[in-house]
Amino acid sequence: MSFPPVIFEQAILTQTTPQEMDTRWSQGWRHFGREFFRYSLSLNPDGSWHRIQPLRLVLADFQPTARHCRILKKNADLTVEMGPAQVTPDREALFLRHRARFKSNLPESLRVFLPEADPATQPCECQEVRLLDRGQLLAVSYLDLGAASCSSVYAMFEPDASARSLGICTFLHEIAYAQRTGRRYLYPGYATVEPSHYDYKKTFPALEAYDWHTSTWQPLTADRRPPTPDP
Secondary structure, eight states, X not given: OOOOOOOEEEEEOSOOOHHHHHHHHHXXXXXXXXXXXXXXXXXXXXXXXXXXXXXXXXXXXXXXOHHHHHHHHHTTTSEEEEEEOOOOHHHHHHHHHHHTTOSSSOOSOGGGTSOSSOTTTSSSOEEEEEEEXXXXXXXXXXXXXXXXXXXXXXXXXXXXXXXGOHHHHHHHHHHHHHHHTTOSEEEEEEEEXXXXXXXXXXXXXXXXXXXXXXXXXXXXXXXXXXXXXXX
């Protein structure tokens, strides 16, 4: 795969329509709060470049894999809730514990990903998936809603419960919600052509990748996917 054209665009939008969100996602855009962006290349600390690969999941074609079914079964003891997105002290505390898993590019706060005002409605409708263990919050993920599609914003979980694969679990619940509500696509966000810690996104079936050369979506073929992870 050749290097894409250099694209780096930004916009500030306080409020959008569901249809506008569908259009922007279909053109490779992402957003955190009011800050919308799309870019085709990312510079690494060592001076090398990663080619950005926007992904989307074709919901009508998605079937959970055997590994996905095992993850859901492993977490069947948890309570699953869904409702309007919230940023509360317990969620902020969970974010800080989750953030400690990483060593670079550390966001200061959950507010980096969600707006200061009402995160459930600005700049678009946003829902959250909550996983609870006997009332204790173990994981939260945030899902933006458009008219015919939706987009994962961020997921976080208790580091001590990492063996449960809670990030995958919340994403599977997002997929199920998107299918129930008749969406066509779910955008899991950016990955890279080169190996990176975003490779888990490329292991899901029924994925398409955005081609910056042609501004079209193409199936993510096996040669562009990482090895299937162990259970």
